[in-house]
Amino acid sequence: xxxxxxxxxxxxxxxxxxxxxxxxxxxxxxxxxxxxxxxxxxxxxxxxxxxxxxxxxxxxxxxxxxxxxxxxxxxxxxxxxxxxxxxxxxxxxxxxxxxxxxxxxxxxxxxxxxxxxxxxxxxxxxxxxxxxxxxxxxxxxxxxxxxxxxxxxxxxxxxxxxxxxxxxxxxxxxxxxxxxxxxxxxxxxxxxxxxxxxxxxxxxxxxxxxxxxxxxxxxxxxxxxxxxxxxxxxxxxxxxxxxxxxxxxxxxxxxxxxxxxxxxxxxxxxxxxxxxxxxxxxxxxxxxxxxxxxxx
Ligand SMILES: *[C@@H]1O[C@H](CO)[C@@H](O)[C@H](O)[C@H]1NC(C)=O
Ligand SMILES: *[C@@H]1O[C@H](CO)[C@@H](O)[C@H](O)[C@H]1NC(C)=O
Ligand SMILES: *[C@@H]1O[C@H](CO)[C@@H](O)[C@H](O)[C@H]1NC(C)=O
Ligand SMILES: *[C@@H]1O[C@H](CO)[C@@H](O)[C@H](O)[C@H]1NC(C)=O
Ligand SMILES: *[C@@H]1O[C@H](CO)[C@@H](O)[C@H](O)[C@H]1NC(C)=O
Ligand SMILES: *[C@@H]1O[C@H](CO)[C@@H](O)[C@H](O)[C@H]1NC(C)=O
Ligand SMILES: *[C@@H]1O[C@H](CO)[C@@H](O)[C@H](O)[C@H]1NC(C)=O
Numbered sequence: 001x002x003x004x005x006x007x008x009x010x011x012x013x014x015x016x017x018x019x020x021x022x023x024x025x026x027x028x029x030x031x032x033x034x035x036x037x038x039x040x041x042x043x044x045x046x047x048x049x050x051x052x053x054x055x056x057x058x059x060x061x062x063x064x065x066x067x068x069x070x071x072x073x074x075x076x077x078x079x080x081x082x083x084x085x086x087x088x089x090x091x092x093x094x095x096x097x098x099x100x101x102x103x104x105x106x107x108x109x110x111x112x113x114x115x116x117x118x119x120x121x122x123x124x125x126x127x128x129x130x131x132x133x134x135x136x137x138x139x140x141x142x143x144x145x146x147x148x149x150x151x152x153x154x155x156x157x158x159x160x161x162x163x164x165x166x167x168x169x170x171x172x173x174x175x176x177x178x179x180x181x182x183x184x185x186x187x188x189x190x191x192x193x194x195x196x197x198x199x200x201x202x203x204x205x206x207x208x209x210x211x212x213x214x215x216x217x218x219x220x221x222x223x224x225x226x227x228x229x230x231x232x233x234x235x236x237x238x239x240x241x242x243x244x245x246x247x248x249x250x251x252x253x254x255x256x257x258x259x260x261x262x263x264x265x266x267x268x269x270x271x272x273x274x275x276x277x278x279x280x281x282x283x284x285x286x287x288x289x290x291x292x293x294x295x296x
Contacts, residue, residue: 003202005283009276010198012269013217017191019266020224024184026259027098030126034103037096037256038235040124041242044093044111045250094124099181103129176234183227190220191270201280210281217277221270228263235260 026036092104093111105127113119194216201209235255242253 005276005280006198006201009213009217009273009280010195010202012273012276013191013195013198013220016220016224016266016269016273017188017195019262019269020184020188020191023259023263023266024099024181024188026262027096027103027129028100030103030129034096034124034126036259036262037098037103038231038259039238039242039256040094040096040254041246042094042111042252042254043091044107046091092127096124099177099184101130173234173238176230180227180231180234183223183230187220187224187227187266190216190223191266194220194270194273207281210277213277214274214281217270217274221267221274224263224270225267228260228267231263232260 022033022036026033093106095102095104103126105125107122108125110117110122113122194213197209197213197216201213239253239255242251246252
C-alpha cells in the first residue's frame with residue numbers, strides 16, 4: 001500500500017537536495033550558472049573617477065589614498081591614449097565569487113549603458129575561473145600584485161603601503177568561506193539521508209519510521225538553515241564593506257540575489273518536509289489509537 005501523504009515530504013526533500021547541489025556547484029566551471037554568484041565585484045570603472053582629480057590623498061579611506069597614488073602615476077599614459085584605468089592595470093571588468101571558485105571576465109558589449117546599449121543588453125563574458133579546489137583560497141592581494149606586475153606599471157604593493165586591515169578582512173572571509181563549504185557538504189549529506197529515510201515510510205506506516213524521519217529532517221533543516229544564514233551574512237556584510245571602501249575608487253559589489261533565492265528555497269523545502277513529517281507522526285498516532293479503540 002502506497003501512502004500518498006508520505007510522498008509529498010519525500011518530494012520536498014528531493015527538491016531541497018537538487019537545490020542544495022546547485023548552490024554548491026553553481027559557477028564551478030566557466031559559464032555554468034554564472035548568474036548564481038555569491039557576490040560580483042564590478043571593477044570596470046576602477047580608478048576612473050580619480051583621474052585628473054587634484055585632491056590630495058587626505059581622505060581617511062586608505063584604499064582611496066592608495067589608488068590616488070596608482071592613478072597619478074599612470075594618468076599621463078591614460079590621458080594621451082584612449083583607454084581606461086582597469087585595462088591599463090590589467091584588471092578584468094568583474095570578479096564573481098562562488099562557493100567552489102571565483103570567475104573573472106569582461107562585460108559585453110560595454111560595461112556602461114549608453115544610448116544604444118541598454119542595461120538589459122549588458123552580459124558577463126567569463127574569461128576564466130580559478131582552479132576548482134575544495135576550499136580554494138581567494139587572495140585578492142596576490143591577484144592585485146600579479147596584475148600590477150604583468151601590467152608593467154612600476155609600482156609594487158610595498159610602495160603602496162597596502163593596509164593591514166584589508167589583509168585581516170581577507171583572512172576573515174577565507175575562514176567563513178571554508179565554514180560555508182563544509183556546511184553545504186554536511187547539508188547535502190543530511191538531506192540525502194532524509195530522502196533515504198523517507199523511502200520506508202512510503203510503504204509502511206510505523207511510528208518509529210515517522211519519528212526517524214522527523215529527526216533526520218530536523219538535522220538537515222538545521223544544517224541547510226545555518227549554511228544559508230552564514231552565506232547571507234557574508235554576502236550582505238561583504239557587499240556593504242566593498243561598497244563603502246570601493247565607492248571612492250569606482251568599485252561596486254552586486255549581491256547574488258538568485259543564489260540567495262535558491263539557498264533559502266532549499267531551506268524552506270526542508271522546513272516544509274519537517275512540518276509534514278511532524279504532522280504525519282501525530283495523525284498516524286491518532287489514527288492508530290482510534291483503530292485500537294474500535295477493536296478493544
Ligand atoms: C583629464 O584632463 C585632460 C586634459 O587636461 C583631458 O584631455 C582628459 O579627457 C581628462 N580625463 C578625464 C578622465 O577627465
Ligand atoms: C555605446 O557603446 C557601444 C559599445 O561600446 C558603442 O559601439 C556605441 O557607439 C555607443 N553608443 C554611443 C551613443 O555612445
Ligand atoms: C567573450 O570572450 C572571448 C574571449 O575570452 C571572445 O572570444 C568572445 O568573442 C567574447 N564574446 C563576446 C560576445 O564578446
Ligand atoms: C591551475 O592549475 C594548473 C595545473 O593544473 C596550473 O598550471 C595553474 O597555474 C593553476 N592556476 C592557478 C591560478 O593556480
Ligand atoms: C613581481 O616582479 C618582481 C620582479 O620584477 C618579482 O620579484 C616578484 O616576485 C613578482 N611578484 C609576483 C607576485 O609575481
Ligand atoms: C602616496 O604617495 C605619497 C608620496 O608620493 C606618500 O607620501 C603616501 O604615503 C602615499 N600613500 C599611500 C597610501 O601609499
Ligand atoms: C559597473 O560599475 C559602474 C560604476 O561603478 C556602473 O556605472 C556600471 O553600470 C556597472 N556595470 C554593470 C554591468 O553593472
